[in-house]
Amino acid sequence: MCFVCSYRSTKPKSADADHLKASSSPSQALHPYIVRSPGQSGGGSRRSRKLYEEIAGNGQGLNDEGTLSYAPISLGLDASNPSRFRYPLTPPEVKFRIGVISDLDAESADPSDPGKWLSYLREGNLYIQQDKLDPSKTNISVEWDESAIHVIKSGLAYSGRGMELSTLNVFNGRLFSCDDRTGVIYELVRDGSLEIIPTPWAILADGNYTGGSFKCEWATVKDGDFYVGGNGRDLVTPEGKIIKNSKFVKRITAHGEVTHLDWAENFDKMATALNIHFPGFVVHEAAGWSDILDKWMFMPRYVSSEKFDINALRHSGSNVVLMADEHFDNVQVGHIGQVIPTHGFSGFKWIPGTNDQLVVALKSLEVENKQQTYIMAFDLRGNVLLPETKISDQKFEGIEFI
Template structure:
C-alpha cells in the first residue's frame, strides 16, 4: 500500500519539475526508486513530444494556407480540397462551424493540368413552365469538366450534355417560377436563386430544396427579390439584383428596389443593404448617369484582392428601352475597393452588342487572377449561352465557345 501511494504521488509531478527530474542521476536500485525514475522519464518525453507536435501542426497549417493562395493549383496537394481563405483574418477568428471547402469536389491533377468539375444552371423565363406536369416549373442543371493548364495558360471545357439534370418545383409566383439566376457555393452547399419568387434553393443532385425566401426592396415587400448575382464575403452570402432603378418598359422611374443587396448568414439571417450609392459610383466612373443605366447579373468578392469585381451585362448612356436593351452588351470588367472609391476598369475583347455576361468565377488556386465567364444572348425570344476565360488584366485565354441554345445564368466550380 505504501509503494502504491508513493507511485500515485509521483505521477502528479508538475511540469515545472521536469527539468530537475531530467538532471537527476539515474538510480540502479530496484524498488520504489526505479519506479520514480520511470515516471519522471515518461513525463519528460510526453511534454517534449506534445510541444513538438504543436509546433509541427501550426507550421503545417500555415504552409497549407500559403499553398492555397499560390498561383497555380498544381502546388496544392492533389488529395486535399481548396478553401476560401481570408488572408487578413487569423485562424482563430474563423468560425469552426462554417464550411469553407471550395470547390466541393476535389480537382484532379493529370500531366500538370488541373481538372475541375463545373456546373451551369438555366433561366428559361416563361419557358420554365412544365408542359408535362401541372403546377410545375423546371430548370436544367448541366455538369462539365474544366481543364486549366497553368503552364500554357489555357482553359478548355467539355460538357455532359446527355446527362443534364432536370430540377423541378411546385413553388411559383404569379404563374412563374424556377427561373434560376446564379450558382454559388456557400457553407458547404450549392445554392441557386429564383429571380421570380425570391426563393433560395439548395441544389443536391437532381433535387432543388427551398431554403429561404428573399423579399424585395428593404425586406418588407410582399414581392420576391429579383436575385441576379451572388457571392461569398467572409462567412456571409451577398445576393444582388440588377443594380439599376426599376423602370417602366420605356424608362420611367418606379423604385430603387433592384439596388438593394441581401446579406445572409449561414443560419439564414437576412439583412437588406441599400447599395444605391455603390451602384451609382460604378456607373458614374464610366460617365453614366440616370436615366442612363448599368445592368448587373454577375459580381464576385475577392478575399485575396480585397475588392469587388463586376462584369456588367448591359449599359447605356440613354434611357432604358426594352427592345434596345437587347443590343447593349458590354465588355467592361470593373473592380473596386470595399468603399467603392478606388474603381478600376479593363476591357475584355471587343463589344458584341447582343452578348452580355451572366455569371463568372475565378479559377481556384490562381490568386483570383483567371476568370471563367458566361455570356448570353436574348434577342427576339431566341437565346444562347457562351463561355470564355480571361485574366483580370483583360487578356483573353479562351475565346467565346457556345454551350447551347438555353440561357444559362449560373456557373460554378462544383
C-alpha cells in the same frame, strides 16, 4: 485591361488552405499546387531546395507543417532569371468539375407537368494548363457531359412563373441557387445520379422588405456570409416614380438570417466610373467578392447611356470589367474581348488555385424568342484564354465549381 498591378496577395482562408494541403500519405500524389519543403517526405535535390527557398522567400507563406500554403500551378522560366528553365517542360493539366444552371424565363413552365416549373443543371470539366512564362499561352478548355443534364422541378411560382434560376454558388459546403422570379433561394440536393431536389432555404422580399419577390441576379460569399444582389437598375413607373428596389443587396448568414442592404450608392459609383448617368443604365448579373484580392469584381451585362427601352436593351451588351475596393471608393474600369452588342455577362467565377487571376465567365444572348449561352475565360492582364464559345441554345446564367 490590367488589374494585376493592383493585386494584393493574402493568405487563403482556412477552407482554401485545407483544400490545397498536400496529403501526408507518401502513397498519394501531391496536389499540383503544392511544393514540399526539402525537409519533408521526398527530400529534394540541391536544385529543388534552392527553388523551394526562392519561392518561400517570395512571400507565398508557409504553414505550420513547412508546406507552401500557396504556390503557382506551374513553375516556369523566370523572366528576370533566364537561367531557370521550366521543369517539367509541359505544364501540368489541372481538371475542375463545373456546373451551369439555366434561367429559361417563360420557357421554364413544364409542358408535360402543369403547375410545375423547371431548370437544368449541366455539368462538365474545365481543364487548365497555366503558362507562367507567357500567361497569354495558358490553355483553358471545357468538355461537357452530355449525359449529365439534371432536370430540377418545383411547384413554387410568382405570377405564374418560377424556377428561373440566375445564380449558382457553393456556400458552407452546400450548393445554392436563387430564382429571380420568386426570390426563393434553393439548396440543390442530389437524390440519385441525375435527380436534384430543390429545397427552399430562404425567401427574399423585394427592396427593404417592402413586399413582393426580390429579383436576384448575382450572388457571392464574403466574410462567411452569403450576398445576393439585384441588377442595380432604377425602375420608372408610368407615373414617373423611380423605384430603387433592384439596388438592394441581401446579406444572409449561414443560419438563414437576412439583412437588407441599400447599395444604391455603390451601384451609382460603378455607373459613374462608366460615365453613365440617369436615364442611362447599367444592368448587373455577374459579380463576386475576392478574399485574395480584397476586391469586388462586377461584369455588367448591359451598359447604355440612353433611356431604357427593352428592344435597345438587348443590343447594349457589355465587355466591361469593374474592380472596386470594399467600399467602392476606387472603381477601376477594364474591358475584355470584343463588344458583341447582343452578348452580355451573366455569371463568372475565379478559377481556384490561381490567386484569383484567372476567370471563367458566361455570356448570354436574348433577342426576341432566341436564347444562347457562351462561355469564355481570361486573366486579369486582359488575355483572353478561351474565346467566347457557344454551349447552348438555352440561357444559362449561373456557373460554379462543384
